Amino acid sequence: MRVVVVGATGNAGTAVLRALADAPEVSSVLGIARRMPDTEVAPYSGCEWASIDIAAASSAEDAGARLRDAFTGAGAVIHLAWLIQPNSQRELLRRVNVEGTERVARAAAAAGVRHLVAASSVGAYSPDPVQMRRDETWSTHGIPTSHYSVDKAAQERVLDEFSVAHPGVLVTRLRSALIFQADAGSEIQRYFLAGRVPLQVFGSAKPPVLPVPKGLRGMQAVHADDLGRAYAAAVVKRAPGAFNICADDVLTPQDLADIIDHGRVVELPPRLVRAFLFGGHRAGLVAADEGWLDMATAVPMMDNSRAASELEWRPRVTAAQALRELLRGMAEGRGTASVPLRPRNPDDGRLPAARGPADSGADAGDPPQDGADPETARESAPAGDAGAPGSEDPVSADGISRDLLGLYLSDHLTGATAGAGRIERMAEETIDTPVYARLSELAEEIRLERAFLRQLIHDLGLRQRPYRQAVSWAGEHAGRLKSNGRLFSRSPLTLVLETELMRSAVMGKLGVWQTLQEHAGELGLDPRVFEDLAHRARAQAGVLDEVHEYVRRRAFREDRAFDEGRTASAPQPRDD
Numbered sequence: 001m002r003v004v005v006v007g008a009t010g011n012a013g014t015a016v017l018r019a020l021a022d023a024p025e026v027s028s029v030l031g032i033a034r035r036m037p038d039t040e041v042a043p044y045s046g047c048e049w050a051s052i053d054i055a056a057a058s059s060a061e062d063a064g065a066r067l068r069d070a071f072t073g074a075g076a077v078i079h080l081a082w083l084i085q086p087n088s089q090r091e092l093l094r095r096v097n098v099e100g101t102e103r104v105a106r107a108a109a110a111a112g113v114r115h116l117v118a119a120s121s122v123g124a125y126s127p128d129p130v131q132m133r134r135d136e137t138w139s140t141h142g143i144p145t146s147h148y149s150v151d152k153a154a155q156e157r158v159l160d161e162f163s164v165a166h167p168g169v170l171v172t173r174l175r176s177a178l179i180f181q182a183d184a185g186s187e188i189q190r191y192f193l194a195g196r197v198p199l200q201v202f203g204s205a206k207p208p209v210l211p212v213p214k215g216l217r218g219m220q221a222v223h224a225d226d227l228g229r230a231y232a233a234a235v236v237k238r239a240p241g242a243f244n245i246c247a248d249d250v251l252t253p254q255d256l257a258d259i260i261d262h263g264r265v266v267e268l269p270p271r272l273v274r275a276f277l278f279g280g281h282r283a284g285l286v287a288a289d290e291g292w293l294d295m296a297t298a299v300p301m302m303d304n305s306r307a308a309s310e311l312e313w314r315p316r317v318t319a320a321q322a323l324r325e326l327l328r329g330m331a332e333g334r335g336t337a338s339v340p341l342r343p344r345n346p347d348d349g350r351l352p353a354a355r356g357p358a359d360s361g362a363d364a365g366d367p368p369q370d371g372a373d374p375e376t377a378r379e380s381a382p383a384g385d386a387g388a389p390g391s392e393d394p395v396s397a398d399g400i401s402r403d404l405l406g407l408y409l410s411d412h413l414t415g416a417t418a419g420a421g422r423i424e425r426m427a428e429e430t431i432d433t434p435v436y437a438r439l440s441e442l443a444e445e446i447r448l449e450r451a452f453l454r455q456l457i458h459d460l461g462l463r464q465r466p467y468r469q470a471v472s473w474a475g476e477h478a479g480r481l482k483s484n485g486r487l488f489s490r491s492p493l494t495l496v497l498e499t500e501l502m503r504s505a506v507m508g509k510l511g512v513w514q515t516l517q518e519h520a521g522e523l524g525l526d527p528r529v530f531e532d533l534a535h536r537a538r539a540q541a542g543v544l545d546e547v548h549e550y551v552r553r554r555a556f557r558e559d560r561a562f563d564e565g566r567t568a569s570a571p572q573p574r575d576d
Contacts, residue, residue: 001025001026001027001075001076001235001236002026002027002028002029002030002073002074002075003020003026003028003029003030003074003075003076003077003078003235004029004030004031004032004070004071004074004076004077004078004113005017005020005029005030005031005032005047005077005078005080006032006052006054006067006077006078006079006080006081006104007032007033007079007080007081007082007119008031008032008033008044008047008080009031009033009035009036009037009044009338009339009340009341010080010082010187010338010340010341011179011181011184011187011188011224011340011341012080012119012176012179012224012227012228012231013031013033013080014043014044014183014224014336014338014341015179015181015224015225015227015228016078016080016227016228016231016232017029017031017043017044017046017047017228018042018043018225018228019225019228019229019231019232020228020231020232020235021043021046022232023232023235023236025235025236026232026235026236028048029046029047029048030047030048030049030050030070030074031044031047031048031049031050032049032050032051032052032067032070032081033049033051033052033081033338034051034052034053034054034056034436034437035051035338035339035340035437035440035441036049036051036437036441037049037337037338037339038337038338038350038352040352041336041337041350044337044338050066050070051437052066052067052070053434053437054067054081054096054100054103054104055095055096055099055100055103056083056092056095056096056100056431056432056436057432057433057434057436058434060099060103063103063107064103064106064107064110067103067104067107067108067111068107068110068111069111071107071108071110071111071113072111072112073111074111074113075113075114075115075235076113076114076115076116076117076235076238077104077108077113077115077116077117078117078118078119078231078235079101079104079105079116079117079118079119080119081096081100081104082096082097082119083096083097084148084191085190085191085287086428086431087147087281087287087288087289089431089432090147092431092432093147093151094151094154097151097152097154097155098151098154098155098158101118101155101158101159102158102162104116105118105158105159105162105166105169106162108169109162109166109168109169113169114168114169114170115169115170115172115235115238116162116169116170116171116172117172117173117174117231117234117235118155118159118171118172118173118174119173119174119176120140120152120155120156120159120173120174120175120176120242121148121152121175121176122175122176122177122178122220122244122246122299122300122302123142123143123146123148123149123152123295123299124140124142124149124152124153124155124156124175125138125139125140125142125175125299125300125302126138126139126140126141126142126143127143127298127299128298128299128300128301131217131218131298131299131300131301132300132301133300133301133302133303134300134301134302134303135244135303135305135306136175136241136242136243136244136306138300140152140153140156141153142154143291143294143295143298143299145290145291145294146291146292146294146295147289147291148291148292148295149291149294149295149299156173159171159173170238170240171240172234172239172240172241172242172243173241173242173243174227174230174231174234174242174243174245175242175243175244175245175302176222176227176230176245176246177220177221177222177245177246177247177302177319178219178220178221178222179221179222179223179224179227180221180222180223180224180319180322180323180325180326181223181224181225181322181325181326181329182325182326182328182329182332182334183224183329183334183335183336183341184224184326184329184334184335184341185326185327185328185329185330185331185332185333185334185335185344186329186330186333186334186335186341186342186343186344187335187340187341187342188326188330189330189333189344190287191287191288192286192287192288192292193286193287193288206260206261206262207260207261208261208262208264209257209261209262209264209265209266210253210256210257210260210261210264210265210266211266211267211268211273212253212256212257212265212266212267212268212273213267213268213269213270213273213274213293213297214267214268214269214270215270215297216253216296216297217250217252217301218250218251218252218253218255218301219250219251219256219296219319220246220247220250220251220301220302220319221246221247221251221319221322221323222245222246222247222315222317222319222322223247223315223316223317223321223322223325225316225317226245226247226313226315226316226317227245229313229316230243230245230307230311230313233311233312233313234311237310237311237312239310239311241306243304243306243307243310243311244302244303244304244306244307245304245307245313246302246304246315246319247315247317247318247319247322248304248315248318248319249318249319249320250301250319251319251320251323253265253267255320256323259320259323259324259327260327270293270297273293274290274293274294275290277289277290277292277293278290333345333348334348335348335349337349337350339440339441339444342444342447345451346447346448346450346451347451347455349444349447349448349451350448351448351449351451351452360452360455361452361455361456361457361458361459361460399522400519400522400523402461402462405460405462405519406457406460406462406463407463408512408515409453409456409457409460409462409512410457410462410463412453412508412509412512413450413453413454413457415505415508415509416446416449416450416453416509417450418505419446419450419502419505419506419509420443420446420447420450422498422501422502423439423442423443423446423502424443424447425498426439426443426495426498426499426502427439427440427442427443429495430495433550434550435546435547435550435551438543438546438547439543439547442540442543442544445536445540446540449509449533453512456516460523492551492554492555492556493555493556495551495555496548496551496552496555499544499547499548499551500548502544503541503544503545503548506537506540506541506544507537507541509537510534510537510538510541513530513531513533513534513537514530514534516530517530517531517534
């Protein structure tokens with residue numbers, strides 16, 4: 001059986017791919033996402049892939065046609081795509097989450113798919129004053145003050161209507177609890193806590209006390225791999241209807257305190273906690289708004305017995321174990337090889353062109369000569385060689401000036417520091433346009449390349465000059481204050497100028513890769529690494545050419561909206 005997974009690169013999607021890979025009944029998997037993962041890394045390497053925007057910046061006709069083509073021949077479609085951030089763009093969230101579900105369902109029916117499995121949530125349930133364990137018959141009208149819950153309830157109505165209109169399509173809904181795994185640590189921090197919360201300290205210290213809202217009965221969770229197995233079971237068994245998916249244990253406030261801090265709980269008035277979240281979210285200190293608290297304190301506890309009896313599914317990981325794993329992952333900034341699940345520290349990411357981790361530096365790539373280990377090659381290099389860290393000779397045995405090379409690479413690292421910040425902001429500002437996916441993927445590539453260059457400078461024993469990077473970072477942030485003719489909204493001219501700056505920066509980066517390729521032999525490096533990086537830089541310039549074409553056609557026109565992406569076609573990925 002062929003299975004298509006829509007939203008295959010996030011927390012749930014990555015786990016579902018792992019589970020489908022273990023299911024002998026599944027012959028092939030097509031992953032669909034707006035932003036592509038590193039397809040050389042498991043579990044993404046075991047799938048075919050298609051980049052399709054289901055609703056954020058695509059028309060219903062365009063998305064429907066592309067989805068129908070992708071779904072043709074599939075035995076089942078698993079729909080997991082869901083947008084949690086940005087909270088401030090409520091219409092965008094509704095369009096992706098609710099209208100996107102409708103588009104996926106209609107395309108599945110049009111393509112002749114006989115089974116649709118959709119990701120619902122405990123958040124779809126109506127308030128339960130006593131928070132007892134409830135089965136799947138509990139009302140699904142959501143929590144009115146939570147945008148996530150409201151959209152989940154609306155998604156349930158879309159599936160209700162679709163089931164009536166298409167009785168020949170089997171519809172399954174998995175209503176999951178909170179989904180935890182170590183590799184979601186960085187993502188969950190970004191989506192709910194924001195980067196200003198120093199979770200790194202949790203690796204060596206615990207807070208003295210855990211504040212919780214008074215009246216919180218408990219919290220349910222499920223490990224991502226257990227959830228993935230539930231989706232695989234639903235597909236294989238073709239089980240219709242709704243299923244609660246959660247671990248057997250409920251985490252009480254005392255359980256949470258025992259895991260997170262020293263076992264001490266202090267109950268606070270719910271209104272005070274809600275006010276803190278409201279103010280913290282508005283001030284940008286936390287990413288989650290107060291609606292998440294409203295949902296946590298109102299939804300029922302779920303009974304998972306139906307999944308046990310009809311799917312023959314039982315959780316293998318307790319909620320307590322899953323939470324402990326998540327906390328470790330958050331402290332370490334864990335992630336994996338997709339943009340949504342990217343690690344907090346770019347050094348922990350994988351730079352595909354270097355065939356290894358982003359921090360592999362001078363060790364990157366295949367062995368430089370005759371299969372010898374790069375580290376051994378540098379250790380055996382003549383005294384004073386630029387590949388021998390710590391050498392005091394300013395000129396290597398092969399005549400390369402270490403001072404000039406260090407200054408040159410440090411200057412490029414300075415530029416990369418500014419560029420990484422600029423391209424990330426450009427991606428954030430274009431989330432509802434057709435160019436977002438390409439810019440977001442490009443931002444991650446540049447983030448990893450900067451980490452690679454920084455480590456390379458270290459491995460070669462050259463001066464890094466960090467003060468230059470600090471000045472560059474400050475300058476890039478100060479440059480954001482430039483109004484470009486608008487004081488209270490972002491000027492479309494800004495993206496035009498930033499695209500031109502980034503295009504020039506990428507071509508400058510091409511020069512450093514060409515220079516390092518030229519001198520790789522003297523430095524004890526693999527020239528193929530830099531040949532690959534140079535090829536990647538040219539492809540990145542092509543992406544920016546496409547972005548520039550899109551923005552320049554709109555920035556100077558009063559009759560053409562800059563963010564009219566919902567009716568525009570997205571630039572398609574190039575083969576290079």
